[in-house]
Amino acid sequence: MGVPAFFRWLSRKYASIVVHCVEEKGKECNGVCIPVDTTKPNPNEVEFDNLYLDMNGIIHPCTHPEDKAAPKNEDEMMVAIFEYIDRLFNIVRPRRVLYMAIDGVAPRAKMNQQRSRRFRASKEGAELVEEKTRIREEVIGKGGYLPPDEIKERFDSNCITPGTEFMDNLAQCLRYYVAERISNDPGWKNVTVILSDASVPGEGEHKIMDYIRRQRAQPNHDPNTHHCLCGADADLIMLGLATHEPNFTIIREEFKPNKPRPCALCNQVGHELKECQGVAREKQGEHDEFAGSMPGSEQEFIFIRLCVLREYLARELTMASLPFPFDFERSIDDWVFMCFFVGNDFLPHLPSLEIREGAIDRLVTIYKDVVHKTGGYVTHNGYVDLERVELIMQAVGVAEDNIFKKRKEDDEGFKRRMKEKKKRMKNERGPAHMTSGQFAPQALGRRDKPDAVNNARHQAFDMRMQSNKDAAQSLKASMKNGGNSAGPSGSTDGRGVKRKSNDSDSEPEPEDDVRLWEDGWRQRYYKTKFDVEATDDDFRQKVVRSYVEGLCWVLRYYYQGCASWKWYFPFHYAPFASDFKDIKGMFDDFEKDTKPFKPLEQLMGVFPAASGNFLPPTWRSLMSSPDSSIIDFYPDDFAIDLNGKKYAWQGVALLPFVDERRLWAALADVYPDLTTEEQRRNSLGSDLMFVGKAHPLFDFIHELYRTESNEDTEIPAELCHGIQGLLNLDGKPILPDQPVTSPIPTLRDIAHNSAIGVKFRDPAFEKDFVFKAVLLSGAKMPNAVLKPGDWEKGNRQPWRPQTGFNQHRQPAHLDQSGFRALGHSMNRNQHGGRGGGGGGGGEEEEEEEVVSIATLLHQTPTKETTEVNKVADTSLSNIPGRTAYWERLRPTSSPSTLGSSSSSSRMVAAAGVTAGIEPRRLRARRTSRTSRTSRTRAAGGRLLLSSREDTSRGSMTGERTGDNTIRATAPEGSRPPPPSRRYDWNN
Amino acid sequence: MAGEKSEEDTVSEYLGQNPELAQWVDTFRSYSESNKQWVARREFLLRNMEAFPTLEHGVPSSSLDRLLSLSMVWANNVFLGCCYPQAVMDKIKEMGDGIVVQDAPVHKTTKDGIQGRGKRSATTEGESDSGGKRAKSSRKSGPLPQAPAEHQPFFNRLYKAVAWKLVSAGGFGPNLDHFEILRSCVESCKETMACVYVPLKDITGLPAGRTQKEGHVCEIRCQTVYMGTGYGRDEAAAKAMASKEALKVFQGRKVTVKICRRRYNGKDVEDLVLLDEQPRSPGFPPALSYPFQDEQLEEGSS
Incomplete structure (x- = not known):
């Protein structure tokens, strides 16, 4: 669901569903990178069975990253994708199945959205180039400096569409990758890998859902399989809930709004393209040593625990005093359905339902009422009861008028507040003579008292230097810019360089002709959006009918699979909720036995003419020739x-819809022009399954190849954790002991391959089979996480919230001296991180993640904290009175490795702990080490100040800190474990 | 309007006489097409059927598909605001000539509507010019009707900047470097001024008595909006005078961007002008430049 607000809303309202991932990092030893051993227990204290990758969420950031330099060529992209999968594999460590699904040809309903995205991408790309050249000329004309424009071919992200050569190469590369890992990585050797590439129709996540649904419906399925699905789309949450599997977790990159993007011209962060001034780059670090590392360049991952979401929903949806027993599973399905009203990929959302305005809460309230009144649920196994939907819609419709009015009021109120805030901020900056730093004026009566002034002369010096610097800068700027402007530039406006001319009226509001908040909105809406009079009931009925069909189609798609490949919503806008009248008879069933498009046909359906280079020449000319009989599909x-939004990307692209009949008629003439290679790319492919030699299924598959049995064979359930499906021989198989050539020049061929590949098909069911949306018998619900509502009554102890997967996770502690050391080296007035300057501007609201020390310190121990503890233990044991404390900290089962986790927070804990205990001991023992340790201490403090946003810097110093700490405290030769034992996997 | 009505009547009359044709044509209507859109597109189809000789009534063929496609191109252009390659646009312009659509929707493409700065894009021009069927809405050359509103926020900011600048310079007076003040204010608002110099002798249409041989005239614009004109012995002096004139406008309570008629190249044109709130004699000096591009287009075509 392309609704970024949805996930934000969900994770705010149901905060405990999010768990941060613990990631063990590979280490470097003498320049050799040692990969992590994923056969070890998962550091997240949970074991996953199946990992599903929605590959398009991986391919896009790897091929055209937004926050770092783009890969130079296709090979680098592939390697980036491999590394990303490795990372996920390392975090999740699936023990049974790895399912990789690339988007194949999508249902028609989705193709319209894809079409709109691709046309926009093409248009925006062209506009960006234009804008860049214009501003470049302007900036250079003003004497600014810009790095020379690299002449490189722009990567057309549109090629990430099934049927292109790129996708075909990707499929090849992934086969190689899977074979390589199965052969060489011990963590993969027992895992069944299924690869569903772009030649298999269906969206990635829905192919995954189909797999899960069909496995669940067969008798050998293990009802307690722990699924982990990777992807950022909010609709994965819906899909996960729709499976009714008790153990379902989603893993995604941590959501960081407003991440600064580098300016497209000068590659610096902090301003947008149109504000580029071509100023020389600021040095990163004293000697520019941090250049090239973007702030927060590595994203961290989070888990979303659907079982916790289910707990929350159970509280919210449970209805007492129903005339029939409450069925939580049914109400979950209804909740999922109502979320579609607010936004999904297939239908425009209703104008009155806006997620940010609490639309879902409103719907839930209405819903409960409807269930009470009508005595039943709204949906069943993915089929909709339209009468009840109508009741919900009518209830929303009654409020519609007020919703629009309130929206306007809120909007105005927000603007007014922002304006006032801006004004306040301006005032707060104070006059130029205001002192800064520790001399800064402090408000009275606040909690943090100002520190005593220390090193006053130095501070005074700094302040003087600062004003000198300012003056120098403005002088420099005026000299630079004044060079070729007409007159000598006045020294007075030197200061104006920094000041932004951002008044409230600087950005003109887009006009809104509909004015939903004024009477007569319905007429105006239909007039401006559909160009019909509101009295045209027939037309409105048509829109409503299509929308009703849409709701049925979407729900069916989530619960039963694609009901019709042909159906789509043929309008650009949704009707009002109050228009849903007498909808009961509006929908019966979908056309049966529809077929998906072929890959190249779909390319014709979603690409703009500018991306025609991905198609054969005669096909391409259909997109641009005036004599083409489908030229109307391709406006340039x-x-x-x-539509009331602020940014172009939020708006509605007014593109014409594709007429399938004419498309196929036109393509019939050019089909003979396809080469054999293109014909192959245009055909529908099959899922592939790979296993390694150690896998129980290996011999079975090998036998199939030996006997050349060319018919579908069922997987013996006992060989593969109860997974079922049909196997068939692959035309160009990957076979054991046959070398696999690498499709990427920089990677080696696999000489000793031990993987085997075979075609795989999901278990088949009768045509009219209805997949039941219920909990399976034998499913054990995971332990509850939320605080029971009656905790206070029955328990004396205070409630201990659960932060990870494991209830009995040991939190790390910091003793008083640790706190003192931290307090010493950091300014306590500054806490929390501030994302690096402006930029971005994409999201609706500004958000910043404030990480207080407290949260940093309440992280759980990981290997290195415990390691540090142990190390400290040995050196401290002779200090009386301390032993008991360190005893307490010692983990029950101590891992023998010096794992180095990425999370800077834990570093801090580690650094802090040692820093805290350091002074006394070191003075007593090794005075020569003191300098190093004090550096450690400073680094620890710095780390806290910079918080986790700033991981580039943070992790660098952090890494070093951890190291230094350990070396500084460990008695020589006592610790680092012999690497040979740990990394020699082949033995 | 009466003419248009009868036109629609002719179509329905024609279809009434040919019920089979009417039935057949109605199969081309798409589900999402409103009555208004369909009536217009049907007219387009009927008018152009003869131009496709291989087209047989009631029989699907590739030439029928081509006609359908072009009718969609035309409808998408009129109702959705889509633009197509020039060759296609020319073709539908010709084919759609004479079909009248009453108050067709106005759509903005990103270029002009949303990013919203600067000039109109070529697209809207193409859109409003193409087909010629928007008889009512097709505009003459000159600034867009919404242009004043678009420029107003910038000049509000500029007004503030100038006001403060003048305060710090001790108020408006003859001894200021007017150009410098204006320039720095404009640049602090992230814009640049455009100065056009013309030797006085090249200007036509001045009152005969005042015509001097020497000297230069300078015209200042910012964001295509006219701000002031000045005369001087050399270009610098002319510029200073023009700046002074421009600054005078900022002495009022506010400044407004308006569309006014003035002379340019011996013709009356509409120009974007910055005014204070006082009503004053409409006597502008003739424009020295005219930044609204389609003026030339019009000249070229007429």
Whole structure:
């Protein structure tokens, strides 16, 4: 679901569903990178069985990253994808199945959205180039400096569409990758890998759902399989809930709003393209040593625990005093259905339902009422009861008028507040003579008292230097810019360089002709959006009918699979909730036995003419020739209706819809022009399954190849954790002991391959089979996480919230001296991180993640904290009175490795702990080490100040800190474990 | 309007006489098409059927598909605001000539509507010019009707900047470097001024008595909006005078961008002008430049 607000809303309202991932990092030893041994227990204290990758969420950031330099060529992209999968594999460590699904040809309902995205991408790309050249000229004309424009081919992200050569190469590369890992990585050797590439129709996540659904419906399925699905789309949450599997977790990159993007011209962060001034780059670090590392360059991952979401929903949805027993599973399905009203990929959302305005809460309230009144649920196994939907819609419709009015009020209120805030901020900056730093004026009566002034002369010096610097900078700027402007530039406006001319009226509000908050909105809406009179009931009925069909289609898609490949919503806008009248008879069933498009046909359906280079020449000419009989599908420019939003990308692209009949008629003439290679790319492929030699299924598959049995064979359930499906021989198989050539020049061929590949098909069911949306018998619910509502009554102890997967996780502690040491080296007035300057501007609201020391310190111990503890233990044991404390900290089962986790927070804990105990001991023992340790201490403090946003810097110093700490405290030769024992996997 | 009505009547009359044709044509209507859109597109189809000789009534063929496609191109252009390659646009312009659509929707493409700065894009021009069927809405050359509103926020900011600048310079007076003040204010608002110099002798249409041989005239614009004109012995002096004139406008309570008629190249044109709130004699000096591009287009075509 392309609704970024949805996930934000969910994770705010149901905060405990999010668990941060613990990631063990590979280490470097003498320049050799030692990969992590993923056969070890999962450091997240949970074991996953199946990992599903929605590959498009991986391919896009790896091929055209937004926050770092793009890979130079296709090979680098592939390697980036491999590394990303490795990372996920390392975090999740699936023990049974790894399922990789790339988007194949999508249902028609989705193709319209894809089409709109691709046309926009193409248009935005062209506009960006234009804008860049214009601003470049302007900046250079003003005497600014810009790095020379690299002449490189822009990567057209549109090629990430099934049927292109790129996707075909990707499939090849992934086969190689899987074979390589199965042969060489011990963590993979027992895992069944299924690869569903772009030649298999269906969206990635829905192919995954189909797999899960069909496994669940067969008798050998293990009802307690722990699933982990990777992907950032909010609809994965819905899909996960729709499976009714008790153990379902989603893993995604941590959501960081407003991440600064580098300016497209000068590659610096902190301003947007249109504000680029071509100023020389600021040095990163004293000697520019941090250049090239973007702030927060490595994203961290989070888990979303659906079982916790289910707990929350159970509290919210449970209805007492129903005339029939409450069925939580049914109400979950209804909740999922109602979320579709707010936004999904297949339908425009209703104008009155806005997730940020609490639309879902409103719907839930209405819903409960409807269930009470009508005595039943709204959906069943993915089929909709339209009568009840109508009741919900009518209830929303009654409030519609007020919703629009309130929206306007809130909007105005927000603007007014922002304006006032801006004004306040301006005032707070104070006059130029205001002192800064520790001399800064402090408000009275606040909690943190100002520190005593220390080193006053130095501070005074700094302040003087600062004003000198300012003056120098403005002088420099005026000299630079004044060079070729007409007159000598006045020294007075030197200061104006920094000041932004951002008044409230600087950005003109887009006009809104509909004015939903004024009477007559319905007429205006239909007039401006559909160009019909509100009295045109027939037309409105048509829109409503299509929307009703849409709701049924979407729900069916989530619960039963694609009901019709042909169906789509043929309008650009949704009707009002109050228009849903007498909808009961509006929908019966979908057309049966529809077929998906072929890959190249779909390319014709979603690409703009500018991306025609991915198609054969005669096909391409259909997109641009005036004599083409489908030329109307390919406008080279189109309007975007903001529809009340602020940014173009939020608006509605007014693109014409594709007429399938004419498309196929036109393509019939050019089909003979396809080469054999293109014909192959245009055909539908099959899922592939790979296993290694150690896997119980290996011999079975090998036998299939030996006997050349060319018919579907069922997997013996006992060989593969109860997974079922049909196997068939692959035409160009990967076979054991046959070398696999690497499709990427920089990677080696696999000489000793021990993987085997075979075609795989999900278990088949009768045509009219209905997949039941229920909990399976034998499913054990995971332990509850939320605080029971009656905790206070029955228990004396205070409630201990659970932060990870494991209830009995040991939190790390820091003793008083540790706190003192931390307090010493950091300014206590500054806490929390501030994302690096402006930029971004994409999301609706500004958010910043404030990480207080407290949260940093309440992280759980990981290997290195415990390691540090142990190390400290040995050196401290002779200090009386301390032993008991360190005893307490010692983990029950101590891992023998010096794992180095990425999370800077834990570093801090580690550094802090040692820093805290350091002074006394070191003075007593090794005075020569003191300098190093004090550096450690400073680094620890710095780390806290910079918080986790700033991981580039943070992790660098952090890494070093951890190391130094350990070396500084460990008695020589006592610790680092012999690497040979740990990394020699082949023995 | 009466003419248009009868036109629609002719179509329905024609279809009434040919019920089979009417039935057949109605199969081309798409589900999401409103009555208004369909009536217009049907007219387009009927008018152009003869131009496709291989087209047989009631029989699907590739030439029928081509006609359907072009009718969609035309409808998408009129109702959705889509633009197509020039060759296609030319073709539908010709084919759609004479079909009248009453108050067709106005759509903005990103270029002009949303990013919202600066000039109109070529697309809207193409859109409003193409087909010629928007008889009512097709505009003459000159600034867009919404242009004043678009420029107003910038000049509000500029007004503040100038006001403060003048305060710090001790108020408006003859001894200021007017150009410098204006320039720095404009640049602090992230814009640049455009100065056009013309030797006085090259200007036509000045009152005969005042025509001097020497000297230069300078015209200052910012964001295509006219701000002031000045005369001087050399270009620098002319510029200073023009700046002074421009600054005078900022002495009022506020400044407004308006569309006014003035002379340019011996013709009356509409120009974007910055005014204070006082009503004053509409006598602008003739424009020295005209930054609204389609003026030339119009000249070229007429």
